[in-house]
Amino acid sequence: MGTEKRTGTGTDGEARVDRARGRVFGEVAELYDASRPGYADALVARVLEYAEPGERPALEVGAGTGKATVPFAEAGTTLVCVEPDPRMAEVLRRNTARFPRVRVEAAGFEEWPRDGRRFALLYAATSWHWFDPARRRDLVREALDPGGALALFWNPHGVRDPGLHGALAEVDARHGITGTPHGVLASCYGRAAGDWAGTPGWPAAEFRADGGFTDLREVRFREDRYYGTDRYLGYLASLSRYRVLAPDHRERVLDDTAGVLDAHGGGIAMELFSDLLLARTTRTAR
Numbered sequence: 001m002g003t004e005k006r007t008g009t010g011t012d013g014e015a016r017v018d019r020a021r022g023r024v025f026g027e028v029a030e031l032y033d034a035s036r037p038g039y040a041d042a043l044v045a046r047v048l049e050y051a052e053p054g055e056r057p058a059l060e061v062g063a064g065t066g067k068a069t070v071p072f073a074e075a076g077t078t079l080v081c082v083e084p085d086p087r088m089a090e091v092l093r094r095n096t097a098r099f100p101r102v103r104v105e106a107a108g109f110e111e112w113p114r115d116g117r118r119f120a121l122l123y124a125a126t127s128w129h130w131f132d133p134a135r136r137r138d139l140v141r142e143a144l145d146p147g148g149a150l151a152l153f154w155n156p157h158g159v160r161d162p163g164l165h166g167a168l169a170e171v172d173a174r175h176g177i178t179g180t181p182h183g184v185l186a187s188c189y190g191r192a193a194g195d196w197a198g199t200p201g202w203p204a205a206e207f208r209a210d211g212g213f214t215d216l217r218e219v220r221f222r223e224d225r226y227y228g229t230d231r232y233l234g235y236l237a238s239l240s241r242y243r244v245l246a247p248d249h250r251e252r253v254l255d256d257t258a259g260v261l262d263a264h265g266g267g268i269a270m271e272l273f274s275d276l277l278l279a280r281t282t283r284t285a286r
Helices: 025-035 041-051 068-074 087-095 136-143 160-177 203-211 229-239 247-262
Strands: 058-061 079-083 102-106 117-124 144-154 157-160 214-227 269-281
Touching: 025 041, 025 087, 025 229, 041 068, 041 117, 041 144, 041 269, 068 079, 068 087, 079 087, 102 157, 136 203, 144 157, 157 160, 160 214, 160 229, 160 247, 203 214, 203 269, 214 229, 229 247, 229 269
Parallel strands: 058 079, 058 117, 079 102, 117 144
Antiparallel strands: 144 269, 157 269, 214 269
16 A cells, blocks of 8 residues: 555556555455565565564554555564555455454554554555655655564566457557556566566665665565456455546446457466565664
């Protein structure tokens, strides 16, 4: 989730957004929860191996409905989850009700009252790009223990079938929509984490230039993912660039997209990339 204007990330087109657009997800919180992809188990394991939080708590910012929260909680992590939209937070509380070590606090990261608490790990799952770039790294340093771990990750998609990709591109162009999950062929992604077929936004350079972080690591996980037509339309309808459309326009776009998918076998085969950036705060003040 989030609240800030960005100029490009590999987050299935949820960049180049204004502040209000970061809060549209709550109006479809249940759809968001049902249709959004989760994160690779191997990614969660890598984060915890790097951070070694033990019994110390971790902080999740922009937690949404818990797509990343649940696997971290299942691994036994003590969590404080910050989510700005109360409707998303309500679903998040329901999804984590069975985990007594998870606490949900409804607030934006920039406004959240930390009350002196510090954490062994802070992570943001497809949400870092929403936070104020002038403040976000300082907020991380304030929230983490000295030497604490930061994990930022996204899960962009690539389309496997060039013919289907081309047909969907025609629909997007006709309706003036850019940056959709099906906007890039899987074969166009690079080999390294953050190589998003030319789309900017991978934050490694931001942290290298900062001077307050060390031990940067970049990791990519990949898996095949297939969406039937209805599931994929639900996923699209949960994205901010579709939410901001007028309802009748959104319906026409989704109808045209459904027609293309049905003409190509009733679904879409994609590659899901889970890209992870790890870093630690330095143990001394800058």
